[in-house]
Amino acid sequence: MPSSRILHSLRKVRGAAAIAALSITLFAFVAACGGGSNGSPTAEPDPQADPGPQVGVDPNAPVVSVDLTEWSVMPDVSSIEAGAVTFSASNSGSEDHELVILKTDEAAGTLTVVDGRVDESAYDEIGEIEEFAPGLDQAATFRLDPGAYVLICNIADHYEEGMYAEFAVEEVTGDLVIYSGREEDLIGPLIDQFEDATGLDVGVRYGSNAQLIATIFEEGGNSPADVFFGSDPGALGALSDKLGVLPADILEQVPVAFRSPVGKWVGVTGRARTVIYNTDTLTEADLPASIFDFTDPEWSGRIGWAPTNGSFQSMVTAMRQLVGEDETRDWLEGIKNNNPTEYPKNTPIVQAVADGEVDVGFVNHYYLHRFLAEEGDSFSARNAFMKGGDPGAVVLVAGAGILESADHVRAAERFIDFLLSQGAQQYFSDETFEYPLVDGVEPQPGLPRLDDVEVPDLDLSSLSDLEGTLALLRDVGVIP
Amino acid sequence: MALEMEAVAPAAPETSGWARTSWPPIFLLVPALLVTAAIMLPVAYVVGRTFGAGADAWDLLVQRSVLDTLIRTVYLSLAVTAATTLIALPVAWLTVRTDLPLRRFWAVLTVLPLVIPSYVGALVAITALGPKGLVQQMLEGPFGIDRLPGIYGFSGALLVLSFLSFPYVLLSIRAALWNMDPAMEEAARGLGLGTWTTFRRVTLPHLRPAIAAGGLLVALYTLSDFGAVSLLRFNSFTRVIYLQYETSFDRTLAAASSLVLVMVAFALLMIEARARGRSRYHRTAVGSAREPNLVRLNAWRWPALLGIFSVVAVSLALPVAVLTYWLVRGLAAGESLSFVWQALFNSAYVSLLAAVVTLAAALPVAFLTVRHAGWLSSLLERVTYVGFALPGIVVALAFVYFGARYVTPLYQTLPLLVIAYVILFLPVAVGTIRSSLLQLNPHVEEAARGLGRSPVRVFFTVLLPLLRTGLMASAVGVFLVTMKELPATLVLGPLGFKTLATATWSASSSAFFARAAAPALLLVLISSLPVAFLTFREQRPVS
Structure with missing residues (x-):
């Protein structure tokens, strides 16, 4: 890689x-x-x-x-x-x-x-x-x-x-306002650490990516937000017009593939797309190596997916980049013909796979680990990573950017720099099971290293064409 | 609206309703107009955004699939309304008018489902009743059942939304039952009618405004719900609106779709106005009404108990049991819980504030519509309902738009958040107060006026005490729905403002079910306090 x-x-x-x-x-x-x-x-x-x-x-x-x-x-x-x-x-x-x-x-x-x-x-x-x-x-x-x-x-x-x-x-002093599309349960403790370390007074507004982005747009030039911390590249791309360019020394802490091509946002953690499967009915060996093979009729009625979910859509964008429009359309139609069960997002898919409602699901890798932490190893679902640079194994990011209208740019830069520090990266790795993006911090044991996941050769900057993906999904009829 | 005018002046067809209507007093009209102006903000926002969208919006809206979705949504909305009435009517009657054992206890428990957020209700339904859910697992051993009938789609949405929202109708009917003069029912019985016939021919017609008001809330609530329908995979119109935000980050198309919801809401408002009927609902006899005699259930108490137990089991015990199961399972797996006292305090505080302010805003509107019926007052009253039909996120974004631009110092502060709650939940209060007011004979006020009291004094010293039960029911209703409100709280709350609802949402959306369960259970527990207070204070107003 x-x-x-x-x-x-x-x-x-x-x-x-x-x-x-x-x-x-x-x-x-x-x-x-x-x-x-x-x-x-x-x-x-x-x-x-x-x-x-x-x-x-x-x-x-x-x-x-x-x-x-x-x-x-x-x-x-x-x-x-x-x-x-x-x-x-x-x-x-x-x-x-x-x-x-x-x-x-x-x-x-x-x-x-x-x-x-x-x-x-x-x-x-x-x-x-x-x-x-x-x-x-x-x-x-x-x-x-x-x-x-x-x-x-x-x-x-x-x-x-x-x-x-x-x-x-x-020292940078004063306030900092963060709009976070990532949940308080995950981000709250980090914010506390940051406040303790810097003495800055940090206020955070939590919400879904879409809620916060719509809020920022409706606030016009009066947004109190300094930082937007979003959980997928599509959301960050949608806000791109409102973001300023980050200092190079922040951007450079993260590999080129995991940041905005124009320096508007930087990836903070990596999230791999995986196929989750029910361990009562399947073993990893039963699964195909490529997400394209799930169009086979043998998977009819056995698949769970979330076509309205941002991460899924980013994966489709990656697929369009990797294999082209036509093959992506064929795949979507093939899956659709297999009568997949539709879920609103990743978490219910993981639950449904473990419950045996469906046998496999297309999800982000880390949700499984939340369930394992709460329900123990007997939880009947595991992740499988697709092989050979498959779009089914694309690595997406959660990332952050600074608003052009920010009043507290220095504090905002400090915060993003903090998110990329060894301590914060270790926290993400330990608590959320996401992939750290900064050198020197290891992913959790039990997770394959990013080098071992055969990640497709693609940089996230090419995932900004959300509109094209939505048009395709509408055209195929998997989203309204 | 012609209907309203006839209701007041059926005998005076020669004068127009305009002329017949006494012009409302300024001390009521001004606040009512202010409230209405605030209510129109979200509508103005939606209209403005739609025009901003131009031809694209039109193309999207005229698609065949959109029309299908709309019809499906209205169908669900009407079905839920019917179902909630069927649940609420017997529950209200049993808990107010009969000697049902522990009736105040049941009265408290049957109101509480109102506080359960719809996404939690849906999650619980799926966990318990899903194809491989807890109930199926329990039945698998002894009965070998390996798959339950589907919870997803129309039937699941109908089930979950009905059992979550029937308290809207219940609260409204209960207040009306308390305010009703038992003499009418007694007269009916004295004339030889049985209990059932009395109920059908005397009680039920008197409850029409209350049922219509509660049913309207349920219908509009169903239109605007997103949490339950998305998890239960029912493709409703509000889900389409949310998806426009969630997937394309498109505010203009979402606003254009919301405008359609506003129009549907107006259609439902027309239906409700018709369903209300045009009769008088207040007593005309001299002397004051007294406590009704409770209907003795005798042997019927057992089926009655079973019925009310089933309602409580499905609507409250099941969610609480699943939440407790999550909590215990998480704790057993070593999950740590930090009890969010701040969230608890914030929830209670802001909901109380919202209840008081909403009541203050609803009173003039309700009073105008009943006592000064005319085109203006009925228009004002109808308009108050619009906010309830709009998805929460749309109302919240309207406040972001106006707040950030025109009242920047107030933006994302508690006062503006409370105003947003008032606009969202005003109908919860207006309907109940209105139906209570209808049951009050205007001659009481007129007598007070005749004794030389000013209209303002009459309003505060005569009317308010007489309306106590209705007012308290309204306040409790607003309190409960504010407790669970999410989108406006997230977007408009002061920075770092946590409530039990936001804590539940935050944890459940990151799949920390144990951490989500704790605040959700607290939500139910705290909400039971004002409901219990209301129930045990309930009594006939002494006039």
Whole structure:
């Protein structure tokens, strides 16, 4: 699976604290990442890192203008809220200058100097804008955690001449409003953790994806919501017009396949489509390897499905991408001819399969585990993953985005960053049995690894054509 | 409406109803107009959105399948109305007018199903009565039954909705029975009619407005229900509306479809107006009415008990048993429960608030329609019912639209949420108050006026005390339906505002049935308090 390779390369890049070009990013944006959230220590400085010729700027980050001249470093503000920050440096002097950002509690004028230059390796170097000529401007975006910083020009002797300034990065404070299409039972404990960790005052409105999306649209420009946390790619896509572009350093924590192609939302957890079967009447060996084989008359009257459900519809969109419109139509008609039992959503399918109302059902993988947790291992249903890159095994996401009208963008960014932290990803893995999307967190034992599920080669960005899928479903007559 | 005018002035055909009607006093008219204006907000929203949709909406609405769905939905609605009347009428009579053992106890239990959210009711029905449900498992051993008749489709929807919504009719009939002067029935019996004939020829006709009012609520409620029909796979019109939101995130088509529901609602309102009849319902004799003598059931008490026991068993004991089963099973599997006291408090508090405000809003409307009948007042009263026919999500979104734009500081605060509840549940109060008021002789007020009291004083010192039973029944009805309300609470509540209904919904939609069961059981338990209070305070008003 390509995503693990991407993750691997991402990890290497993130390990380098100095500026490094990221070829796979949306903005060719340069990040010296502070190592995730929760105030974990930033990665080690790496003086060898080559900043590369192009310096990237995240257009959504607030800008701090810094005037560099002989002999001063003059930012236009002395502090800013934590998060992505663009330093826009102007060389108004007559010599070349550079801008180096160090995270240190020491006073700006008392840093350790070796041979006329500050010993960068003694400090936590966040990044730098390389030396540039007088009269020019250079800008770059960095992710800054709360704390004290010193901005210097570290060309020989310039520091000692007085080219330094103190700069403070403050905790994001205030409120945050989240509209969550995911249930309170799952999200509530995480919100509490986030509030404890940040001191932010978080308000959450829970509802179905559709309810909340309709609410946001009806609120017009007055939505109090900052973050929308939705449970399937169709919902996130439907809200796309109302979402702003996320900072690149948030997007890049997740493989390309699991985020919006235009950076409007990022996947938080993965949810595999599976076929659930009744263990009293079937064994996994009785099941076909492909979801296409369920059109065989032997499955007549034995299938449960939920054609009005968002995840099912996303699977159909994936199928259209993978095998084309005609074969998808054939499949839908084939299943329809097998007189499937229709359910409103996944949960009742799982229950119906266990009860023997139907023998198999097309569902998301994690619902089964809720039932197992409540009813024990005797629960008579299990999941089977379709094989060979089948659309029946597509992995969908629940994800989050920030509204364009948000009043609390920094707090919102912090929250999404938190959702992608190791702790939160572990929580999802443990509590919801979903697939973590960030490197370093393992799915639950008992779940096949994403690498072992033969996931179809498809990125979720191609699943935005919900309209086409709905038209097809209506045409075939499986939804009204 | 002509019917209303005739009801008041059958003997004066030469004057138009317009002229005959006394112009309503300002202190009633202004609040009634304000309430009506608020009620029209959802309709205005739906109309506005529909025009926004343009030709697409029209194409969608004129499809043959849409018409089929509409006919099916109306059919279900009428069937549920008939079924609930058949359940409620004997239950009301038995619990008010007979010496049925433990009749107050049964009176409390038979009202409580109103508080069970329809999706919970449907889930319970499927768990218990589904093809492989609990009942089937119990019957499998001794009787070898391996499949029960289908719960899905029309029959399941009819069953579940009837047993969940019959208390609407029950509350309305009970209030009317309490307010009815027993002298009429006694006179009938004195003239040699038997108990049954008296019931059929005297009692029943007097209950017509109450039955019509309760039945109208049930019919409109069935139109707007989504929870039960979706789980029971009955493709109703409201399900189509929800699917437009859920699948295409399409607000305009959903609004256009809702407009159709509004029209159906108006049609049902016409039917109800006709069913109400045009007679007088108040006593005209001098002196005050007294407590009726209870009808002695004697040997009939056993079949009566069996009947009322069956109603309670299906409508309340079964859901409570399944919820308890989920709770115990979850606890046994080590599921942890956090009791949401905050949700409990919020539910009770906001429902009480909604009940009081709805009552205040309903009184002027009901009073106008009965005492100042005319085209304006009947129009006002008819309009109050519209909100009840609209799916909850549509009313909620209308409030989002107007709230976020025009009263931003109030948006997503408790006051606006309570106003939304008032608009959703006003008909629950208006109908019962109206039928109580009909049973009150206007000469009582006129006498008070003649003794020099101002209309305002008469209203507060004479009318309100006389209407006590009807008012309390209305308040309890509104309290119960607010307790279970979901879409408006989710969308319009203050941030982090949890109720027992939202807690139940949240847990059940993520398949944590044990966690869903606890707040659902609390919902039933808490709701039984005001119902018990109402039942034990019920008495004939002393005039």
